[in-house]
Amino acid sequence: MTTTASRLVRAAVVAVLLLLAVPAAPASAAGTGGIEVTPVPGVVDGEQVTAFHVRLPRSGAREVDFALRNLTADPRSARLYAAEAHRTADGAFTVGAAGSSPYVVLPDEQVRLPGRALERRTFTVRGSVTGTTYAAVVLEGRKGSVVTRAATLVYLEPAPAASPSSSHRALLLGVVGVVVLGLIGLVLVLLRRRRRAEEEDLTEQARHLAGDGPVRSERD
């Protein structure tokens, strides 16, 4: 592919991605006080996403996108933080206090959104888990002595199993290549030997016809 063609392809792909990206507004989400948290992207495999499903990195940290949206025409405020979550025996979830999750890092802050505003945010995941572990991104409102919280669950999955490194992969490919070449060489040698044997037989037969001696069968 030429450089020009390559550029055209890239431009076309980027253009299509941009055109598709524009309408990707948040869809189904949950919240309280007129503000909601939506995982980004909001649709995965054709299904609306209502919770975060995150695979922890093998090392270091990973950023996870989400959107904050004010559903109302007026400015709205809420406290935003991450917390640990636990599944109870009846399948429901309990959500801990602000900053209680060791895996999800999101500054505990008061957010204020203008009417109909949409803000992109991220939280960080890190650490290692052995099975599915839960956390939550929480929006909290307080009125007097009543606290209202809306928690969007974060399903944390263990890091993917180790795969061969690129140098290991190259070595493996090299070994496979050598074996294949060796096999091809062996087949060629065998073919050449067989052809030589056939030629010798023909020479023998020609000599016999010329009266040089008896023809030896292959069985002999």
Added chain:
Amino acid sequence: MTLRRRTALVALVASAACAATTAAPAMADNVPVSLTAVGGARQFDVIQTGSTSPLGTLDLGSTGSQSFRTRVRDANFETLSKSYSVTATMSNLYLRRGNGTHDVMTKVPASQVSLSKGALSADSVTADLLPKLSLNGTLPGCLTLPDAVKSTLGLSTSATSLLGLLTGITGPVLSLCNALTAAGPSGAAVSGTVDGALKQVTATVSDVTKLPNALTNGAGRSFDNADYSQDAVAAVDPAAPTAPTATGVNVMTGAAATTLPSELVASLKTALAAALPAQLVTATDTGSTTLARALDAITGTAVQTAVAALSATQQAALLNTLTPTLLDPTLATVKDITSTYYATPTLSAMRNAPVAGTYDGTLTLTFVQQ
């Protein structure tokens, strides 16, 4: 030599395939795609009983109990396959001093505060539905078509033979008659399911377990372990650092939907039948389905092509001889839901406090979307 030829051929095919894959997108035009997203939402709040005002205080007064309402509002909410729950936790109640501060050592433990199993209720359910219609019937030979259809097609209603009928007929109508004749003596059988136009309908449910996300709640119980995380006084309680996990009392749960309850199906279907236009198709696509979708139900390619070549009015006349049957709505045909769900529990505290006076605490209600 043969080996060399094969290698060369493989290389040629591979490079050609590579060139085709890489070259094709470069030649493609950009197609602008736009979509107006509905932006469904599910909002949770806590309101006073008998009003829609937000709940700020719960004065248990001298009776020692007070009810309130939790409310989950769905607006064009799409994901019905995931459950949600609302859980309550409670701090200890601490004695209020005269100067407005609290005595952290004098308290009514959360274990003496309980939440009852509250009544559950819901508003009517408004659904955006994609109707499914079963389309059945036969497109008979042109000679046996109803007179009204014959007239629309420009065919004689008095002809007694196919030859007589088709004399002087040309173009798409002639192609149609030939295709129907070729389909067999009984004509072209049609049997298929087609999408109707998206409709918004409202259904009522007699029971909260018949909602798309069936509503249930726990039996009610006491807050055995206090929540020290949401109350400023509780946070400095000496018991806080070693406190076990706060007891969560289930207030309401909306179960993940796997199917639509039969009562809701019946109610939605009745509403849908009333909302859909009586006519299957119209020339202006304002029927219960469109001409294009109805055409999809005709599987014989020749007949389908022939019908498609007719004018919109002729297509509508022909397709309206088929029998549409509205199918039961399913979870897959429900595009989104708008409704509101409530629980009305009562918070109660035992009144045998260690010291007479007013005690304050914090009630936390947490909504969790799975």
